[in-house]
Amino acid sequence: MFEEEKALVVEEVTAGYNGNIVLKDISFEMLHPSILVIMGPNGAGKTTLLKTIIGLLRPYKGRIFVFGHNAWENLSKIRKLISYVPQRERVSESVPLRVRDIVLLGRMAKKGPLSIPSRVDIKATKEALKKALVPREFWDKKFSELSGGLQQKVLIARALVTEPKILLLDEPFSAVDAPSQREIIELLARLRSKGVSSVIVTHDINPLVEYTDYVLLLNRRVIAFGKPEEVLTGENLSKAYGISVKVLAHKGVCYAIIGDYHA
Amino acid sequence: MPDILALLSDPFVLRAIIAIFLASMISATAGNLTIFRGLSFLIATVAHAAMAGAAFAIFLQEYSLIPITPILGASLFGISISLFLGVIGNRMSGERLEAITGIAFALSMSLAILFISLIKEYAVQAWGLIMGDLLLLTLSDVLLMIITTMVIVFISILLMREFLFISFDPEGAEASGLKTFAYHILMLLLISLSVVVLIKAVGAILVYVIMIIPAATANRLANKPSSTMYIAFIISLFSGLFGLFLALYVDVAPSALIGIIATLIYLAITLRRS
Numbered sequence: 001m002f003e004e005e006k007a008l009v010v011e012e013v014t015a016g017y018n019g020n021i022v023l024k025d026i027s028f029e030m031l032h033p034s035i036l037v038i039m040g041p042n043g044a045g046k047t048t049l050l051k052t053i054i055g056l057l058r059p060y061k062g063r064i065f066v067f068g069h070n071a072w073e074n075l076s077k078i079r080k081l082i083s084y085v086p087q088r089e090r091v092s093e094s095v096p097l098r099v100r101d102i103v104l105l106g107r108m109a110k111k112g113p114l115s116i117p118s119r120v121d122i123k124a125t126k127e128a129l130k131k132a133l134v135p136r137e138f139w140d141k142k143f144s145e146l147s148g149g150l151q152q153k154v155l156i157a158r159a160l161v162t163e164p165k166i167l168l169l170d171e172p173f174s175a176v177d178a179p180s181q182r183e184i185i186e187l188l189a190r191l192r193s194k195g196v197s198s199v200i201v202t203h204d205i206n207p208l209v210e211y212t213d214y215v216l217l218l219n220r221r222v223i224a225f226g227k228p229e230e231v232l233t234g235e236n237l238s239k240a241y242g243i244s245v246k247v248l249a250h251k252g253v254c255y256a257i258i259g260d261y262h263a
Numbered sequence: 264m265p266d267i268l269a270l271l272s273d274p275f276v277l278r279a280i281i282a283i284f285l286a287s288m289i290s291a292t293a294g295n296l297t298i299f300r301g302l303s304f305l306i307a308t309v310a311h312a313a314m315a316g317a318a319f320a321i322f323l324q325e326y327s328l329i330p331i332t333p334i335l336g337a338s339l340f341g342i343s344i345s346l347f348l349g350v351i352g353n354r355m356s357g358e359r360l361e362a363i364t365g366i367a368f369a370l371s372m373s374l375a376i377l378f379i380s381l382i383k384e385y386a387v388q389a390w391g392l393i394m395g396d397l398l399l400l401t402l403s404d405v406l407l408m409i410i411t412t413m414v415i416v417f418i419s420i421l422l423m424r425e426f427l428f429i430s431f432d433p434e435g436a437e438a439s440g441l442k443t444f445a446y447h448i449l450m451l452l453l454i455s456l457s458v459v460v461l462i463k464a465v466g467a468i469l470v471y472v473i474m475i476i477p478a479a480t481a482n483r484l485a486n487k488p489s490s491t492m493y494i495a496f497i498i499s500l501f502s503g504l505f506g507l508f509l510a511l512y513v514d515v516a517p518s519a520l521i522g523i524i525a526t527l528i529y530l531a532i533t534l535r536r537s
Contacts, residue, residue: 098487
């Protein structure tokens with residue numbers, strides 16, 4: 001019997017920007033390897049939570065442990081363990097980078113400036129692209145010329161190239177076509193079976209729910225945390241999204257009907 | 264038709280050619296960084312701040328107040344405005360940064376006009392800042408250009424990967440452990456230094472042309488950063504040399520012709536591609 005390993009422990013974290021508190025007293029923990037979905041309405045602090053976990057934002061209060069390492073005391077260590085996949089819309093298209101170059105950037109950034117890519121780095125780049133299901137004919141294409149789904153896969157490949165144990169994905173399905181969405185979800189499930197956990201911020205859990213181990217329902221504080229069928233109840237969803245939300249029950253899980261918008 | 268060899272042996276023409284070559288190197292490196300980072304508006308702001316700084320220095324000289332050279336005045340004003348924008352703009356949304364850059368642009372322009380109108384005796388010198396003195400460069404001007412260009416090109420190439428990453432995806436870069444703020448400031452320093460260096464040769468207005476147009480054109484054509492650098496270099500060099508020689512025949516300011524040629528190349532390529 002393996003000892004249960006905790007990928008992530010968040011203890012009473014309060015965080016925000018310029019003194020404005022966005023998140024208050026957030027606590028939860030996830031075992032490794034698993035898939036955690038963070039959901040909540042716009043402005044609930046989902047992205048803020050991701051940024052706090054990866055160390056882009058220092059919490060005002062509370063502690064975060066990644067595989068037992070206190071995140072703020074071991075930033076360089078936890079950045080080796082976690083890879084971040086930003087929202088596709090936040091990535092600039094005015095840099096003429098090829099797909100393979102973007103993935104290599106992710107690899108080289110962790111080796112420090114002035115280092116020269118080795119054979120191993122090039123090989124890791126190709127493997128990551130294969131793993132993330134980016135077809136070979138796109139490797140030399142310009143990123144800005146790809147479809148939304150492919151761009152998302154490239155960003156996942158960039159995150160995988162450093163062989164992390166946790167992926168943090170911010171809205172990986174926004175403006176991604178349905179088949180690619182399916183492929184990405186199956187990819188994340190496959191990664192889980194190979195020992196990579198995922199933390200996914202999304203406003204739409206529907207396509208993902210059967211692969212989800214934990215759901216964190218967030219609205220500036222934790223509304224509910226646990227298994228999908230425990231968290232996704234009409235009562236919780238109404239608490240998170242407001243009383244006016246419509247809730248649809250299907251196979252023991254409730255869905256909030258909130259329309260497909262995101263700020 | 265005048266003798267080309269005789270022209271080339273003229274030290275002023277020779278220095279102008281060297282300056283065009285150096286400007287093309289800056290255009291290929293710092294110019295491309297500006298496009299990657301989406302900072303083209305910053306160029307105009309820094310250029311006018313630098314012009315204000317140079318005019319201020321000339322004004323101080325004229326009244327024998329403090330002896331600072333125009334290039335020093337230009338550097339001080341140009342670099343401080345870009346650092347100011349860089350520091351306050353680091354955590355700001357694109358639209359807000361653009362608004363503040365616009366205000367800084369208006370202020371620098373007003374200061375430049377203020378100081379230029381205060382200058383009486385040396386008005387020609389101030390005019391040179393606007394138009395550039397490509398054919399009046401002295402040996403020490405060129406030496407200064409060579410040194411700064413080498414520094415700019417060296418640092419740009421050495422840290423290109425980091426600059427690319429923070430331009431492409433600042434959050435992802437920071438999450439990967441890059442010191443994004445330090446690289447961001449370094450990029451701004453390189454860009455503003457480039458603007459200051461180029462002002463003497465091509466003037467405040469055309470700095471924008473030399474820094475932005477070749478790189479923007481290259482960006483439409485190339486699919487990787489190294490190609491954008493070669494293409495921007497070739498476009499700058501071609502428009503520079505062609506503009507210079509044309510200016511020698513028709514006797515107009517070379518910087519104006521260089522600007523027109525570079526713009527025509529951009530238009531031709533954009534129209535062909537669209």
